[in-house]
Amino acid sequence: MKDVPSYRFEDGRPARHPWLVYVFAFNEGTKLADQLARMPTPEARGYDIMLGDDGSSDGSAPSSFIARFGLRGITRLERNLGLSPNIKAGMDWTLKQGYKGVVLMNGNGRDGVEGVPDFLKKLEEGYGYVQGSRFLSGGLHENTPGYRFWAIRLVHAPLFSLAAGKRFTDTTNGFRAFSTAALRAMGDGLFSPEFQKYEVEQYMAWKTVRLGLRSCEIPVARRYPADTKTQQFSKIRPGIGWWEMMKPLLMLLTRSYP
Numbered sequence: 001m002k003d004v005p006s007y008r009f010e011d012g013r014p015a016r017h018p019w020l021v022y023v024f025a026f027n028e029g030t031k032l033a034d035q036l037a038r039m040p041t042p043e044a045r046g047y048d049i050m051l052g053d054d055g056s057s058d059g060s061a062p063s064s065f066i067a068r069f070g071l072r073g074i075t076r077l078e079r080n081l082g083l084s085p086n087i088k089a090g091m092d093w094t095l096k097q098g099y100k101g102v103v104l105m106n107g108n109g110r111d112g113v114e115g116v117p118d119f120l121k122k123l124e125e126g127y128g129y130v131q132g133s134r135f136l137s138g139g140l141h142e143n144t145p146g147y148r149f150w151a152i153r154l155v156h157a158p159l160f161s162l163a164a165g166k167r168f169t170d171t172t173n174g175f176r177a178f179s180t181a182a183l184r185a186m187g188d189g190l191f192s193p194e195f196q197k198y199e200v201e202q203y204m205a206w207k208t209v210r211l212g213l214r215s216c217e218i219p220v221a222r223r224y225p226a227d228t229k230t231q232q233f234s235k236i237r238p239g240i241g242w243w244e245m246m247k248p249l250l251m252l253l254t255r256s257y258p
Contacts, residue, residue, distance in 0.1 A: 003193035005081055007089040012066035012073040018100040019047040019120050020072070022090050024174075025061055025107030026054035026080060032061060032107040039113045042070030047120060048099075051107070052090040055080035061107075084200040088191050095183055103177040104201070111175045112140070112221030119177040119218065128182035128213030129205055131168055132175035132220035139170075139219035143226050148172075156249065160202065163252035164209040168217060172245070174201060175220050182208045189258035197244040199251070206252050 021039075025032045032051075039045065051074045053061040065071060075089050087104070094102050101123040105111045115132065122130040134141035135153070152172055160171040183190065186207050195203065209215050251257050 001193055002188040002191040003088070003195075004092045004191055005085040005089050006078055007093075008076045008078070009093060010063055010066065010074040010076065012071045013042065013048070015048055015072060015097065015099075016042075017045075017047045018098075019123065020050060020094060020097070020099045020102045021047050021116055022050045022052055022094065022102050022104050023107045024052040024054065024083065024086050024090065024104065025056065026083075026086070027056050027058045028060045028107050028109070029058060030060070031109035033065070035107055035109045035111075035113065036065065036069040036071075039069070039116075045116075047103070047116065048072040050075065050090065050093070052086050053077065054082065054086040082197050084195040084197055087200050088195065091183060091190060095180065099180055101177060101179040102183075104174060106174045110222050110224060112223070115175070115218070115220045118220075119175075122216060122218060123177055123179055126179075126214055127177075127216055128179045128185075128211075129208035129215040130177040131170065131205065131215070131217045132173050132222075133168070133170035133217040134173065134220060134222040135169045136217055136219040140221040140223070142222075143224040144222070145224065156245070159249045159253065160206070163249065164206050166209050166215065168205075170217070171202070171205070173220070173222060175222070176201070176205065178204060178208065179213075182211070182213050185211050185213065187258075192258065194257070199248040199257075202248045202252065203257055207257075 050072050053076045055077045103119045157171045161167045
């Protein structure tokens with residue numbers, strides 16, 4: 001069963017490139033605008049940019065961003081549903097276009113946007129899945145909360161690697177890319193109704209590897225705010241949110257997803 005949430009598409013600049021960067025955001029305040037401002041101007045970049053808004057209520061993703069930042073457009077959920085529904089809406093829209101591949105990133109200002117061309121280079125080389133890693137040589141991580149650092153290094157990355165049958169080092173990092181061929185190969189499994197929280201990104205990565213498509217990691221930068229006491233550094237809620245991050249791993253390990 002294909003489950004795609006209802007979304008509204010706001011059209012912007014015509015498609016000009018074979019590659020798409022999809023930025024997913026919810027109530028990011030000024031961080032989203034700051035991130036988009038750091039990206040090259042439309043004339044200087046070799047990719048289109050889409051914004052996926054997960055029903056923001058703080059005015060942080062206005063329609064005026066289309067003209068201000070030269071966006072291909074915006075997909076909007078009618079209300080806040082979560083990261084997986086937001087991504088499913090974005091991938092549904094992407095697969096209806098003619099792009100050769102898509103780079104996914106969060107709109108919270110932490111990803112080093114200068115790394116986008118490195119993802120596109122790997123997609124051009126024929127990779128189906130490219131994972132950004134702050135832990136590779138040449139990567140950078142700043143102010144990463146200690147518990148998150150060790151949870152990724154000692155728990156999430158090893159378990160995901162075991163499920164996928166290939167070693168990865170930064171499996172919770174949302175800065176990643178997929179070829180359109182990989183997205184199509186996933187079939188309707190990509191749009192499973194089970195994916196309502198943080199599941200779909202992990203499924204997409206795992207499925208591409210299990211399908212035998214080429215995959216790799218590349219070094220990227222990821223910066224958390226220096227003062228995590230006064231700035232929200234994560235929308236993942238302690239306790240239940242951590243379980244929502246870990247549950248997909250157990251499903252992958254037991255081959256419970258299509």
